[in-house]
Amino acid sequence: MKRIWIYDTTLRDGKQAENVNLSLTDMLAIAKRLDQFGVDYLECGWPAANPKDRSFFEEIKKVELHHAQIAAFGSTRHAKNKVQEDPNIEALLKADTPVVTIFGKSWDLHVREVFHISLEENLKLVYESIDYLKRHNKQVFFDAEHFFDGYRSNPEYALKVLETAEKAGADAIILADTNGGMLPSMIREIMSVVTKEVKTHIGIHAHNDSDCAVANSLEAVLAGAVQVQGTFNGVGERCGNANLVSIIPNLVLKLGYDCGAITLERLKQLTEVSHYIYEIANLSPDNKQPYTGHSAFAHKGGVHVNAVEKNPKTYEHIDPEMVGNRRRILISEQSGKSNILEKAHELGLEIKDAFIQPLLHKVKEMENMGYEFEGADASFELLVKRITGNFVERFDIISFRVSSFVKTNDYSYVEATVKLRVGEMEELTVGEGDGPVNALDIALKKGLSVFYPVIKAVKLTDYKVRILNPKAGTAAVTRVLVSFQYNGYEWQTVGVSSNIIEASWQALVDSMHYILMKVEK
Structure with a gap:
């Protein structure tokens, strides 16, 4: 050799x-x-x-x-x-x-x-x-x-x-x-x-x-x-x-x-090493990078997913684990039954036959509205839990308000108020942030941490906004994708609305539901 x-x-x-x-x-x-x-x-x-x-x-x-x-x-x-x-x-x-x-x-x-x-x-x-x-x-x-x-x-x-x-x-x-x-x-x-x-x-x-x-x-x-x-x-x-x-x-x-x-064993570290160097260099990883990219072994089309489910070699040139990567099944309006089942399996979820068509219908309906689950696994998991009746509501939002913009000589901030209920208890909190979403994030976590101390360690790590119909001007529909992290674990949720604050709020609330679902068994 x-x-x-x-x-x-x-x-x-x-x-x-x-x-x-x-x-x-x-x-x-x-x-x-x-x-x-x-x-x-x-x-x-x-x-x-x-x-x-x-x-x-x-x-x-x-x-x-x-x-x-x-x-x-x-x-x-x-x-x-x-x-x-x-x-x-x-x-x-x-x-x-x-x-x-x-x-x-x-x-x-x-x-x-x-x-x-x-x-x-x-x-x-x-x-x-x-x-x-x-x-x-x-x-x-x-x-x-x-x-x-x-x-x-x-x-x-x-x-x-x-x-x-x-x-x-x-x-x-x-x-x-x-x-x-x-x-x-x-x-x-x-x-x-x-x-x-x-x-x-x-x-x-x-x-x-x-x-x-x-x-x-x-x-x-x-x-x-x-x-x-x-x-x-x-x-x-x-x-x-x-x-x-x-x-x-x-x-x-x-x-x-x-x-x-x-060696072949060391090669399994390739994806981790690649992403480590991206992180140290403060660069965003190239999702489409061969072998190690987030999308390198991602499957979206229903025909592709159906084939991969039967034999991965049909649409993968190597086993992704050989380079430390993993297979990903994407959920979108192009999804078929195979996508739904394979994605659920990937997330460790079981879906009974009676729920498959309602779930598939709901995914297509929501994506037609502007939702996208490709980069929001947490939102998809919550959707599955809600449709199959396995979601446990750990808190209710009574109301939220972005109330005022305050500017002093050397400091400006936005105030947000959140009122929520856990069981029979209600909590009203105020958050001050650099902008409305930051203020809402602070107020929401402050209120939830009274009941769930774990929330104090949850951190917002990324916030992305996409205008879906820019020709509509200020009335355009907005999609917001947020990323949170807790003890090294990261997840993403999505929200959609013609109101950017409402879209952000949907994503923020779902992220809190998600992490509580994971840690508050």
Whole structure:
């Protein structure tokens, strides 16, 4: 079984993505999690260019890593400097990492128009930089920047750059599609030449500007590359880097390659690791991301659900549990009997035959009004309980009111009043919030917590508003989806009304009913 080394550059190339800003603490947390997952190499910054990266290399020495090797990143020496006096090379050595990755120009356009030096002088930069680092006992990976564009422009020179790196002692030569514009057929054609000319281990570093980074990386492996560079969740400059979240399971599950410590058992952590990095980077997960996305194994059409119920292979290319994900059955106006039954089974609910058609009719009726249960499992579960007669009313709302907007010199707030009943007892509470929904949320939880202390630990984590018929202007119907969390458990409920406060109130009240149904047995 062919061994493929996984090289992660989330903490270097990934940080160049728009809206990605990682603190030193964030970087250390991601490094530790990727090490636990089994990544072979972690490229963690450019010590000559960034003080934070220099600090990282100091701090990571204090961390016990079990598998991953840390790589520092930099360039070949500057043309005006001697290699032993070059600040960039010196910073790479001071980083004190076992692996150093340096990039050099392999496209004659860059040599002439960016470096403004001769092609021969560029070869000297490559050779001397690698040779010097090797003489300091470093494992050196040479990143042939813009290699594929360089090869298409001047194949003889691009190959000469690789030959120079090989002679200097590079441990691996990484071919970079830096502009991200290559297609798989181009990668295949050029790789077939490179593998005949170069005996050193070959790697691939692809960007995603043509939406082919994953395909290009796999094509390179099939053509002989043994190292794959990329980032988790595909973060990176412009359109991002090759997404390791897709590449790794494709290599292991589809192509049967050995990815070292990333065994079939470790691969079950993939979804958790992907979402962990989204969370640390403060990014919203891509629901449609292959393998790990929330929608990756979601089924909506009745025909699909009916088939999946009989045999999941009919509409799933792998068992979702192999990558730590799960199958989801969506409930919508397109739903059939199979959707309802399978969704109920997923939620641990039993529905007698007599209730199936009434429930299906009610779902279609409510979705026609604007409700959506695809992202609101809690609302669907409450609906099932109510229709089947298994819902226990733990409180009644007598009235609610958003009463006033108060503004002082340095503070403004909204007051909301909620009157509710639990058994024979009534409670009237007032909440102050930044807006009407915030005030209602505070007042509702304050009143309920008198009877159910568990409510004090319930937190609103997300609030989404969707205008369903925008042409109606201020009379438009509004759908509100709210997310709450309690002790790490999260759920969503939905409300619909032409009044945004009423829609929000429906969702808020249902969320409280839901968590009490779960914890107040």
